[in-house]
Structure formats: structure tokens, C-alpha cells
Amino acid sequence: MNKKEWPLWEVFIRSKQGLDHKHVGSIHAADAEMAILNARDVYTRRMEGVSIWVVESSHIHASNPEEAGSFFDPANDKVYRHPTFYVVPAEIKNM
């Protein structure tokens, strides 16, 4: 068997003009061009996309899920970042 496996690529698809690219899965391919072609055949057989990004999986760096608690903690106690924290008198309109 071929011992050198084609690298893995993560696939991101923009489903409609004006929307973000969203992660849909991954694919093996020898290079970026082939990754885009394979991603088209595997992930957009029913017009699920108008644009495809591929990134070699080894280039993705991620936050550590085991530290998610402390890592996202700074945002946890700042209720004043949300508009509902503030009292607006009933007489005030359009705010």
C-alpha cells in the first residue's frame, strides 16, 4: 500500500453570497488545487456552496478545551457589556 498518505485539509464553505465560510469537514488531497476539487465533489453535490476555502489541517491551531473554563473566564462577569444591563426610562423611545 502507498505509505505516504495525502495530507488532510479542512474545508470551509460559503453557502450563499453574503454569508461567512463555515467549517464542513475535511478531505485528503495531494495539493490545494486538488483539495478544492475534491471538496467540491464531496461537500457541494447539491449546490451547498458558492465558494470554498481549504486549509491544511496541520496549519490550524486551536485553544485547549481543558482550559476553556479559565480561558474564557474574563468575559464571564462583565454583564455591563450587554445593553440589557442598563435601565432606560419608559419615556425614552428609540434607544
Place this chain on the structure above:
Amino acid sequence: METIVEKSLEDIFEEKIASEIRIEPKDWMPEKYRKTLVRQISQHAHSEIVGMLPEGNWITRAPSLKRKAILLAKVQDEAGHGLYLYSAAETLGTSRDQMFEDLLSGKAKYSSIFNYPTLSWADVGAIGWLVDGAAIMNQVPLCRTSYGPYARAMVRVCKEESFHQRQGFEIMMTLCNGSEEQKEMAQEAFNRWWWPTLMMFGPKDEESPNTEQSMRWKIKRFTNDELRQRFVDMMVPQAEFLGLTVPDKDLKWNEAKGGYDFGAIDWNEFWNVVKGNGPCNKDRLKARNKAQEEGAWVREAAMAYAEKAATREKKSA
């Protein structure tokens, strides 16, 4: 002062499972959970890939251009399903090559249903209607399975399956409304596929040792027998509509349970096919091995080309 109770990784995992929070690739998980998933997802992927063979057998002989285009699209979908699932399994730390190797050496299993031959065009109808119907029954609950990448792959798969079942039903309906011979062809295909399809749900609950743990981990949501019963209840009226006779003399509506009682499944046949002695086990593995070997030069050439292009780019930069 608060005493901080140190939660073990296992507790955190169990809490997530209990509160329906999906487990993601980098989360801690028990080794057994990881192993169970690798086995189940890769088997599932292999089934999609091997499943292309019995239907692929009829692509060049489909009775019309329309049927040919439809069958081709369906078989392509199955290839896609295999790829979604292989990449879900890879997030658990196994490699694509390892999974292929296990399939090609006969070490890994795939659904036994694909070890039966497709003898007539009606078999293509029966597969879509029955086999994809059973697959849907199995797969819909898997959209809520506890491992995130598997659940997401299943959502994509399920969206595509209903066309598969409908095209099969339409083939059966066309044959059933056709000549006497065509109707007979449909009945014969139905006879061939009914029992193997019921076996697709796996052994009886009391003989399925992994079910309990898989249910606890919310990998599985229903037992084999529960799904099998639902399938029978769903299919019998459809067969009646087609004017086909279910090949089971013990089939009877049971008012008390609100479902059908059905005859005994031949588990000897099931285990025999699982062990590699079905009508087509050897052919299927031979076909997969041939494809792998004959495609090797293409994979190597593509890799060599990519490497060369990358060095060229570096040099010119």
C-alpha cells in the same frame, strides 16, 4: 473558604454526556469510548464504500438514461457518505491508511447486506427502498449521537438518504404497475432482500453485548430490536401498497403492541455472512483491493507532482 472538589476528567466527561453536551475531538474521553467510536464509524464508512459495488454493477445496464443518471448520482452520494465518515473517524486519531488497510485485509467489518448479489434490475429498486430505508432508520437517531463529528456527518448523510429511498421505491412501483413478468421480478427481489435487510439492524438485543454501554454513552439511542420493529411497521403498509407479499408467513398485526409480529430471523445465515461466507464477501474484497492497487500509481504521481511544485515555488520565491 470554599473547598474546591477536584473533578476527575471522567466525571467531566460523564457530566457532558448526561447533559447532552457533545464530545469534541480534543476533549478527554475514556479509551473505550474512543475505541467503540473508531470501530463503529469506520465500519459505517466501509459499508458506504463497499455498498457502491452491488449497485455499481447495474450502472451500465440501467434500463434508461434517466435511471442511469439517477443511479450514478446515488452511488456518488454513497462515496461521499464514506468520505464524511472516514474524516469523522480520523478526528479520533486513526488514519485513513490504517482504516483502508483494515478493510482490505478483511480485519474490519462492513454491513453484511452488501455481501448479497444484485441479480436483476429489480434488486436495485429493492436496495433503494429496503436497504436505504433501513439505513435511514439507523441513521436518523445517529444525528443526535454524543460524538460531535459523527453527529454532524450523519446530519449531512441523512439529508441525502431520502432521495435514495424514494428512487428505489419508484423503481419498485414502476415494476409493480408493469407486466406480469415485471411484477414477478419485483416480488422476487423483495423476497431476496427482505430478510437480509432485517438483519441489518444487528443481532438481537440479548446477543448484542456492546449495546448497553453504547446506549449509556448515548452513541446509540435505540436498541437493535427497537429499530427493527419500527422498520417492519413502516415497511409492511408500503409493501401492501405495491401489491407485494412479505415473504414471512408468521407476519401478523398485533393489536396489543400496536405493531407487527414477525417470523424468526435466520441468525445462522447472519453470522455466516459476517464471518466471510456470504455469496459475495470474496468478490467485494477483491474489487476493493483491485481498486486500491490499480490506483496506487495515481496517488503516488499526484503526491510527487505536489512536492515538485512546492519546491519549485520555494526556489522562485
